[in-house]
Amino acid sequence: MSGNREAMTKLSPPDLEKILAATLTGMSVETFNAEVKKWLATAKDPRWKRPYTELTYLPMQGSAAAALIAAALGAITARFLG
Numbered sequence: 001m002s003g004n005r006e007a008m009t010k011l012s013p014p015d016l017e018k019i020l021a022a023t024l025t026g027m028s029v030e031t032f033n034a035e036v037k038k039w040l041a042t043a044k045d046p047r048w049k050r051p052y053t054e055l056t057y058l059p060m061q062g063s064a065a066a067a068l069i070a071a072a073l074g075a076i077t078a079r080f081l082g
Helices: 005-009 013-024 029-042 063-081
Strands: none
Touching: 013 063, 029 063
């Protein structure tokens, strides 16, 4: 499934949860955080050919948005790794 965006768009939320659980089970929080940071540093949008971190609205770049993103990552980490 790696890179097959069309197939991924057809997955239901429960299917996505199963994939996340299978992928993240046994991964430490530190490893998860390192993988996220690595992905954010290297991933580019296929359409715009730019890093995802550059494709945000200006209000999303403030500290409040950063806090929301951190909270979301914390919730994902707790659900699937904790």
